[in-house]
Amino acid sequence: MMNIYSRIRHQATASKDTLVLLVVFTFLLISGNSFAQDRSVSGKVVDGSTGDAVPGATVVEKGTQNGVITDMDGNFKIALSDDNSILVVSFVGYTNKEVAVGNQSNITIELEEDIQQLAEVVVVGYGTQEAKDVTGVVATVKPKDFNRGAIASPENLMAGKIAGVSVTPSTEPGGGSNIVIRGATSLNSGQDPLIVVDGVILDNSGYGGGRNALNFINPSDIESMTVLKDASASAIYGSRAAAGVILITTKNGSVGKTTVTYDGYYSYALPQKNFGFLSPSNFEIIVGNEAPQVLSKLGVPDPNDPSNRIIYSTNWVDEVIQPVSSQNHNISISGGNEKTTYSMSLNQMINNGIVKYSQNKLTRASINISTKALDDNLKVSFQQRISYSQDNFSNNVTGTALSFDPTKPIYDESNTSFGGYWEWKVGLAPANPVSTLEQIDNLGENLRSFSAVNAEYSIPFLEGLSVNVIASADFRNGKYQYFRPTTHLSGLDSLGYMNVGTNLGKTFNFEPYIRYKTDIESIDASLEVMAGYSFQSVFSSSYGYEGNNLSTNKFGFNDASIIDKTTLAPWRIHPLENQLQAVYGRVNFSFKDKYLLTSNVRYDGSTRFGPSNRYGTFPSVAVGWRMLDEDFMTFLKGTFTDLKFRVGWGQIGNQAIGDYRYDQFYYSSTNDARYQFGDTFYNMLRPTAVDRGVQWEVTTTTNIGLDYGLLNNRLFGSLEFYNKVTSLLLTEVPAIAFINVGDAVTTNVAGMYNRGVELAVNGVLYDGQDFTWNLNTNIAWNKNEITKLSYGGDSPILNRGGISGDVGQTIKVWKEGEPYDAFYTYVRDPNGVSLSGVKYQDVDGDGIINENDLQVVGKPAPDVIIGLTSSMTYKNFGLDFTMRSNIGNKVYNNTASANGYSEQIFQGGILNNVHESILETGYTSRQLHSDYYIENGSFLVLDNITLSYNYNKLDFMDARFYATAQNLLTITGYSGPNPEIAGGIDNNLYPRATTFIVGATLKF
Amino acid sequence: MMKRIYIILILVVTFISSCTDLDLKPLDGAGADFTFTDVLSYKQYMAKIFGAYMMTGQDGPAGDPDLHLVNDEGFTSYMRAYWKAQQITTDETHLTWTDGGIQDMNFQQWTSENQFVRVLYYRLALIISLSNDFLEQAEESKLDSRGFNASDKAEVIGFTKDVRFLRAMAYWHALDLFRNVPLVTKITSDPPSQATPQETFDFIESELNDIEGDLPDPQFPEPEYGRVNKAAVWMLQAKLYLNAEVYISQSKYTECLTAVNKVINSGVYSLNPVYLDNFKADNNLSQELIFTFNSDGVSSQTWGGTTFLVHAPILTTMTPADYGVDAGWSGPRATSAFVNKFADITGATDKRAIFVTTGRTLELPVPNDNASTGGYGVPKYSNKTSGGIDGSNQTFVDTDWPVFRLADAYLMYAEAVLRGGSGGDLGTALGYINDLRFRAYGDNSGDITSGELNLDFILDERSRELYWEATRRVDLIRYGLFTGGSYVWPWKGGVEAGTSTDGKYNVFPIPATDLSANPNLVQNPGF
CATH class of the missing domain: 2.170.130.10 (TonB-dependent receptor, plug domain)
Structure with a gap:
């Protein structure tokens, strides 16, 4: 009675749960029945939540070797030895289920997805x-x-x-x-x-x-x-x-x-534009205040009345950065039978950028096929991916647009030699940014083909032994086309310019390896051993031509013959070729399922090192202890469902330097770098500056970790402590002068460490009938320091991080005892020494502010990184969002520093807009190295938020509709538009957009 | 079963056959034995050592730099950095750019972190190392083992004389700029220590003496323009000896005169009747030039070298097309101290006064504003030919860098005589000076009398004749006027009126980067 009652109740509420209850009901019926007429039972294994068939599941009679595997439709039939038989059903990704058969001849078994x-x-x-x-x-x-x-x-x-x-x-x-x-x-x-x-x-x-x-x-x-x-x-x-x-x-x-799945969306991107430059009207005011002598240069002369000037109000940023829409369409087909499965997809994605005309267009196709042969002992997977990308790199004119005089018009029809755009035509004045966007072609395309085969052969006469081969071929063929017509201003005049290049990259991999897995039942242990060989070969080359004094603009970059022959120059990048080979092995040992040991070793060789240093050995060992399985820990079992303690140590290498840095080789110069003797030009031969002893860089990591699961795994995650020490750091450092044929060599002098703590907490906050809420958070703290930079002399200070505003200026430094890429500036001090009107701390007390007074004032890397993902469902609705936060990172506001001084208002013979920071600083001359421009870049960004609805009332189709917003909200103290900048220098960057997306996924 | 064994066998064979020795060689470069197989390859290596004084790398104008410790490749041209070191630190020139370290050069406030000091030092070290490597590659035993016949061998050995001259010149610059530098004359891997100035001086002297006899006599035109001849050696000797008191506290004015006399008495060189033709796109035709570093707008492209020298002084009020180029860089300009060296700045009398004054002021109230109209323009170098035709390219210039010219020999003659050297006389000296004055004025109106010929006059006349030719710093130091307070000019010491500076600035510091790399080095006093 009670069972029937339950069943009715649930039918009334959620059809999805019907099946769950059906099974429960069935069980109760089964347990209440003691007849046993047949020694075999047939049935079907289904997914408990979707009702979909589960093919390939294992159905075993408990306590016996008797077992079968479900077919394509999830059906099985098994002969039973006993009426009291219990079936154990298992499949990857589901929890094992035991079912008492009783007198049933046909049963449906539901598997529950393993949330643990x-x-x-x-x-x-x-x-x-x-x-x-x-x-x-x-x-x-x-x-x-x-x-x-x-x-x-x-x-x-x-x-x-x-x-x-x-x-x-x-x-x-x-x-x-x-x-x-x-x-x-x-x-x-x-x-x-x-x-x-x-x-x-x-x-x-x-x-x-x-x-x-x-x-x-x-x-x-x-x-x-x-x-x-x-x-x-x-x-x-x-x-x-x-x-x-x-x-x-x-x-x-x-x-x-x-x-068959179709997935598509339409998106609309709105630029984030708070760059902090003066509006046209404020610009007029500040010219009046700061540079009244050039008020007469505002606007342009009135053609009808030369004594009068017309003052325009042009928002250059709005002219070059605009909202834009994009779309994506994806079709994938997948399926298969017991022998062969496949998956194919075709994708067309058009990503339009908010800088006018910038675009990325992707056409991607892929196919994955897996098949079994030789009595299912051989499993071969093949994949082929083709992608064709087309990019419009649209010169990023944001910087020019910000500083371009807002009182000037965009167009000037009389200026026909410059395409009808208004131009300064003075000294080094930049070109009109709209002209740059509209006239210059800056295009690229790339065709990449990636093919890979994975084969696994389980040796039939030795159980647990398999032979595997991975082989792949990867081709990258790119093309680059730049065309500047003669009507685009460059310098004082324009002669046009064209640069066309092509590049080819090829990578081949071959990796055979064997695996052997066995249980050593006598000691309740299991062992897995793997050993293999790896070979990779990489080749790339790139070349093209450039030239100017173009004879026509008609055919763009398609006709190389329009280049003035005397300016035509071929260019090339030295072809790159390198190979790696290695042997490697791993042992996994598990004792009593409680004590775990993994040890890896790889013996790696690279063409990038000389014969005596060519090979490096990279070992690792880690142990794990599943504490909860100990008898003395049982008291924790009520609270904890999982507790694993891990300790790992290992060394890994790095060989990411250029090729042939281990010996001196001579290369010839290009034809535009020749030296003249008499009437003949001679290409110049130059040897490479090398350290012949260059060798592998080594990073040693020690990690202590804890995996935990609480409250029936509704709360789970991990806690990690690590110390990562890099020694023999490969980097380009100053060479000892007078004995080297260069000022810098790539060698292994430096050292650095990273220490940190990571915590991941994943929670199932609520798991109800209609409402579920999962929350995943992670937080990581990292400290980095360069410990060594020299081979024994004074500790060097290596300048890094080029900035704009001047040629050859840097803002970052590598220095012993400081973090990687620390910012290095003068520190303002009201009692300090003046440099161009601003007072800074005179560190060495010599009464002069120069390089010796620069100080480390923070770094671009965050101290703490936080990620938070929330996922909620209510009936068929879903709400998901991800937030990210960085804390402790600094940003150098180069947009402000390069434009935030009053001399810029009239500089280079032209009027320039200036950054609003000038109102606060009052700087008259450029103070690129002032710590004023180092800002706190900590932020919290709502990376994405999605509202979705699942519609599954149709027999032939499941549908999901969604609306997403990306970068909807950023909380930061940073004054520029976007604090999240890799490297921390905010310098004429491509602006960030807030993007709104609507899309649908239709599954047939 | 057999099938299975075959499969395993195939895998094993594939595995073994795939192992390689990982011994790849470059596809477009090679080791020394494979590179130096003919005379041409040695000539190309020699070309590099010449080119290392002007150009910045292997890809014109930029893209594959020789130096990596400086952010901008254009800055790494030796000639560009040397010119700045000799000019903007002095009373002749002020550079308004704000590139890191420029103003410190103007103000005599540089440190061992200054990027332009780094260029000077590492360029010289590079030229010296390349020379040492060249000389090793050109050793007779190597040439024999590489199968060179007698005439090819002789030709390569001829190249070694040029290379040794270039190395001696680099050491002269190193002695002059840094004073205490390592003296490395062979390829080694041992971190060197610094030699004493005397040791470096002696090495330069003996090298020049050694190669002098083997080099060709000067002629005009030269059979192979750009190569080194005896006259180049004499000029370098003269420079070394004229400044010997600065380097080793010994006077060598007699030796200076000996060398200068050889130049003048060779009879090959003569003053170019048109002063400015020495600095134009076809200055290779000038019979006044004794040694040049060559430049070509199409084949020798660089953002340094003379391309810098033509573009940079074109200020915002000047027209680049007037000088055969497509842009001005609005950089160096005259200080008022230099302008005032001319009694008449209009050029009406002394035609060497070529100042651009229209729309400009004599003084420079702001030291670091490129667009400022302060400071007169000095368009000495041009990419137009003497006939007024543009050079082969409007961005990169054809103008050769005049390293030594006859006028300097005349001035050195006079100074060495006035400083007590023997081998010359005041009468001849007066004649030489008045030859220069005659060319400048176009007649005898500028001639001076023997009473006016003194050391102070020579210093000023050197400025009027040799201004912006990268000799001013050396001259002021020789006269004891470069640092200290006895002579100040606008922005010396960082103030507009000029102020006294520390004597340590007579030399440049060893760059901090080399002190970090080489523990055997000792920093110059005061830095």
Whole structure:
């Protein structure tokens, strides 16, 4: 009675739950029945939440070896030994389920998705591992947690999702991100993490003609992204893992019916434009106040009355930065049978930029096929990705637009030799920014083809042994076209200019490896051993031509013959060629399922080092202890569902320097750098300046971590402490003069450390019938310091970070005892010594303000990075948002410093708009190195917020409709438009947009 | 079963065959033995050492720099940095740019972090190292092992004389600018210590003496314009000896006169009747020039060298097209102290006074405003030919850098005689000076009398004749007027009226970067 009652009640409320109750009801019926007529039972295994069939699930009679696997439709039939048999049903991603068969002949078994992270399978280097066995620091982001929005590039999907992983998205259309994992590991080489796609190590050398090499991967093709943060996890990728590893796993089809998914959106981007320059009317006032002698230069002469001037009011920024719409369409098809599964996608994405005409257009196609052969012992996966990108790089004229005199008109029809645009035509005056945008072509395109095969052969006569091969070929072919017509002002005149180039990159990988996995039952242990070989070869070359004095503008860059022959110059970049080979191995040992040990070693060789230093060994070892399984910990079992303590240590390498830095080679100069003897010009031969002893850079990481799960895993996460010490840092440092054929050599002198704490807290805040709320937060603190920079002489001060406002000026420094890329400025002091009218601290007390008085005043890297993702559902509605925050980072406001002084109002013979900071500082001359411009760049940004609705009342289609806003809200004390700047120098950057998106996902 | 074994065998074979020795070689460059196989390759290496004085790298005008410790490649031209060091630190020139370290050069306030000091130092070190490497590659044993025949060998050995001259000149500059520098004459990997000024002086002297006899006699026109001849050696000797008191506290005016006499008495050189033709796009035709570093707008492109020298002095009130170029960089300008060296600044009498005064003021109230109309323009260098035709390119110039010219020999002759050197006489000296004055005035109206010929007059006449030719700092130091308070000019010491400066600024500091790299170095006093 009670059962029936329940069933009716639930039918009335949510149809989705009907099935759940059906099963419960069935169980009760079964348990209440003691008949046993048949020794076999058939049934179906379904997903408890969706009701979809689960093919490939294992159904085993408990306590026996008797088992079957469900077919494509989730059906199974199994012979039973006993009426009291219990079936154990298992499948990856679901919790195991035990079902008493009783007298049933046909049962439907529902599997519940495993919400506990513990049973998840994690992708690690060269294989997978159950999360519960992982001893390194590994974090995974799945599509349901990906950032929403108009995202062209894979890495943006995980911004803010993983503790200690800083992803600074590009503001340009289709632009890539700056990724820093646990602080800057290296100086100028190898800062970027290694990216591995389905086991293939990427190398983007020779990529050109596009904004982001990673755009060849369609974000909707991605199954998961995994970050290996510490050396014990990443040492298996030894040579290039120093800055961390990102493993991208792409989607493959699953057994079952063919699914066709359409996903598309339309987006509208609004620029964020609070640059802080004077409005046209305020500009007139300040000219009157600060430079009254040039009031007569405001506006332009009235053609009808030369004694009168017409003063225009032009908002140049509005002319060059405008709202714009974009769209994306994606179709994917996936499916398969027991032998073969496939997944295909076709994507067309048009990303328009808010700087007028700037665009990134992506056409991407992919196919993944997996098939089994040789009695299912051989599994071969093949993938082919083709991406074609077209970029309009639209010269970023933001800087010129900000400072261009707002009292001038955009057009001047009489100025026909300059295309009808108004121009100063004085000295070094910049060209009209609208003319630059409208007249100059700055285009690129890139075609990338990525093919990979993964084959796994399970040796049938030795259980647990498999042989694997990964092979890939990756081609990148880019083209770059720049055309400036003769009607564009450049200098005082214009002769036109054209530059066309092409580049080719090729990468080949070959990685055979074997794996052996066995249980050693006698001691209740399991062992997995893996060993392999890796070979990668990379080649890239780039060349083109440029020239000016164009004879016509008619055909743009398509006709090279319009270049004046005397100015035509071919150019090239030295071809790059390098190879790596390695042998590597791993042992995973698990004892009593409580004590875990993982050890990796990779012996890596690179063509970039000389014969005696060519190979490096990168070992790691990590242990894990699943504490909760100890008898003496049982008292915690009520509160905790998981508690794992981990300690890892490892060393990883870095070889990201140019080729052939280990020996002196002679190269010839180009034809425009020749020297004349008599009537003949001689190309010049130059040897390279090298340190013949250059060797692998080594990063040693120690990590102590704790994985926890509380309250039946409604609260789970991890806490990590790490110390990452980089020694033998590869960087270009001053060479000892007089004995070297250059002023700098790439060598291993420096040292640096990063220390930090990371905490991830994931909570299921509410899990009701209609309402669910999940909240994931992560917070990471990192401290970085350069410990060594010289080989024994005085500690050097190496200037870094070029800024605008002057030629050759820098604002950052590398200095022992200071953080990487620290800002280095004069510090204002009312009692100090004057420099061009501003008083600064005279550090050395010599009465002069010069380089010796510069001081470190902060750094661009944050102390603390926070990410927060909230995901709520109410019935068919969903509300998701992601917030990111950086704390403790400084920004150098170069836009203000280059334009915030009154001499600029009339400088170079022209009027220029100035930055509003002038009203506060009163600076008359440029104070590029004033600490005034170092601002607190801490921020909290609402990265994306999405409201969605699932409509699944139709038989043939599931639909999801959504509206997203990106960068809707930023809280910051920074005075410029956007504090989130990789490198921390705000200098004529591509402005950020707030983007609104509406889209739909239709699944057939 | 056999099938399975085959599969495993294939995998094993693939694995083994795929191993490589990872020994790649560059595709467009090579090691020394593979590079230096003919005379041309040595000539191309020699070309680099000449070019290292003017150009900035292997890709014109920029893109593959020689130096990496300075942010902007254009700054790293030796000639550009040397010109700044010799001019903007003095009473002749003020540079209004605000690039890091420029104003410190104007004000005599530079530090060991100054990027232009870094350029001077590392360029000289580079020229010296390249020379040492060249000389090693050109050793007879190497030439033999590389299969050179006797005539090819002789030609390469001829190149070594040019290279040794270039190295001696770099050491002279190093001695003059930094005084205490490492003396490295062979390729080594040992961090060097500094030599005494005497040791460096002796090395330059002995090198010049050694190569003098092997170099060709001067002729006009030269068979291979741009190469080194005996006269270049004599001029460098004269410079070294004239300033010997500064370097080693010994007077060598007699030796100076010996060298200068050889130049003058060779009879090859004569004053160009048109003064400014020495500084034009076709100045290779001038019989007054003794040694030049060559420039070409198409084939030798750089943002330094003479391209800098033509563009930079074109101020906002001047017209770039008048000087055969497409833009002015609004940089160096005359100080009033320099303008006042001329009694008549209009050029009506002394035609060397070429000041651009229209729309400009004599004084410069703001030291760092490019667009300022303060300071007169000095368009000495031009990319137009003597016939008024533009050079081959309007951005990069054809004008060669006149390193040594006859007028300087005349002035050195007179000064060495006045300072007591033997081998010359006052009468001849007066004649030489009046030759210069005759050319400047176009007649005898500017001639001076023997009573007017004294050291102070020579210093001023050097300024009127050799202004903006990168000799002023050396001259003022020789006269004891560069630092200190006995002679001040606008913005010396960082104030408009000019003020006394510390004597330590007579030399430049060793860059901090090299002190960090080489623990054996000692900083110059006071820095």
